[in-house]
Structure formats: structure tokens, C-alpha cells
Amino acid sequence: MERILKLGWRHFILVPALYIACQAAASAVAGKYPHYAGRANKIERSQIQVNDGDTFKAGSLTIRVLGLDTPEISSPEHGYFEDQPYGREAKSEAEKIFSEARLVEYVPYRNDTYGRLLAHVFVDGELFAVKMIGASLAYETVSFYGDNGFPDLAREIQRAAKKAGQPPFMEPYRWRRVHRRRD
Numbered sequence: 393m394e395r396i397l398k399l400g401w402r403h404f405i406l407v408p409a410l411y412i413a414c415q416a417a418a419s420a421v422a423g424k425y426p427h428y429a430g431r432a433n434k435i436e437r438s439q440i441q442v443n444d445g446d447t448f449k450a451g452s453l454t455i456r457v458l459g460l461d462t463p464e465i466s467s468p469e470h471g472y473f474e475d476q477p478y479g480r481e482a483k484s485e486a487e488k489i490f491s492e493a494r495l496v497e498y499v500p501y502r503n504d505t506y507g508r509l510l511a512h513v514f515v516d517g518e519l520f521a522v523k524m525i526g527a528s529l530a531y532e533t534v535s536f537y538g539d540n541g542f543p544d545l546a547r548e549i550q551r552a553a554k555k556a557g558q559p560p561f562m563e564p565y566r567w568r569r570v571h572r573r574r575d
Contacts, residue, residue: 420495420517425544432497432514440490445482445529447508448490456508458501458540459521459549460530461564462486464571471572478561482529489515489523501540512545519545522552528559 422429441449445462448455463476465483490496498511513520524530532553539546561567 419497421497421499421514424517425514428499428512431499433500435496435498437490437493437496440496442483442486442490444479445486445524448486454508455498455511455513456504456506457513457520458510458542459512459519459532459534459545460524461533462524462530463561463564464567471574472568473573474571476561476564476567476571478529478559482524485524485527485529486520489520499542501542510540512542519548519552521549525549525552525556528556531559531563 419429419432419434421432435450439449439451443449443454444465444467446457446460448457462482463479464472465475465479466472493515495514495516497514498509499514501510501512504510515523521530521532525532532549534546534549
């Protein structure tokens, strides 16, 4: 106790402040979404390989971003033998966003039927879905799938979609129905 008293009151203010600053630096999500900070996982930018505008690999993990649906690109293994209009643009935009990022993080939800991890992805503390929707390269999916337990993120995605307006391509789920071939 005597030792604590010798440190003085400044140390009791400085130490917690340093701890909070270090936590914020460790997670950009913590700044805007502090309630997700403990669940946020970092991704090394060098590990990211973009499959299309809403799916990417990070090492051995495949992440399907929640809240958006981007146009498809050719994927014969999934029955798509041509690109949907704007599919390549969406992939390029995703690559650009990730390549310019200082920090990429995700908050996991669960795996889908294809084994991909469904997750909200943050780039420098901002929702990746909002960036893609704002670029008119994605439809929001919250209206169809619900908030998946992330009501504040869902509202932000829906606000971005309302602001951006309708993208210049057919909804990807409709395009998939028309263009999927099973050989």
C-alpha cells in the first residue's frame, strides 16, 4: 500500500489511459463499435485473396461478408460460365479496398452451408459492406436475411443502401437463378 501511495495520483490516471489507447490501436473496431472489440479478429492484408466482391480467403479461412451481395464472376465449379455485369468491377474494388487498408478485422457470425465463415468485415474501422454498397457495387442483404444479431451494423448497411440507391445491375440472387448451369 505504501508503494502505491508513493506512485502518486498521476500513475492511476496514466496507466488506464495507456491501456485504453493500446486497446484502441489494437482494434479499429473498438473505436466505433466498442461492444464488438473483444470479438474482432485481425487479418493480415498479405493473406487476403479476393474471390469476388463479397468473398475472400485469409490464409485457410474463407470469409463471406455479411450484409451485401455483389455481382458474380465466372465460376465453372459453381455452374457460372460467364461474368455478371459489374462482377469484375466489384472484385477489383474489393481488392483496392483491402490493398489500401491499414487494418482489416472481422467479427464472426457462423459458417454457411458451403463452409465459409459469415462475418462482418471492417476496413480501418469502417464496414466493408458499406464501402461496397456506397460504390454501387453491391445490394444490401439485411432486408432478406435480417440482422443476424448485429442490429446496429444492419441499420448502418441499410442506411448506406438507401443513400446509394439501386445498383446498375440485376440482383445477384436473380442472376444466379437464370445463369446457373448444371452440366
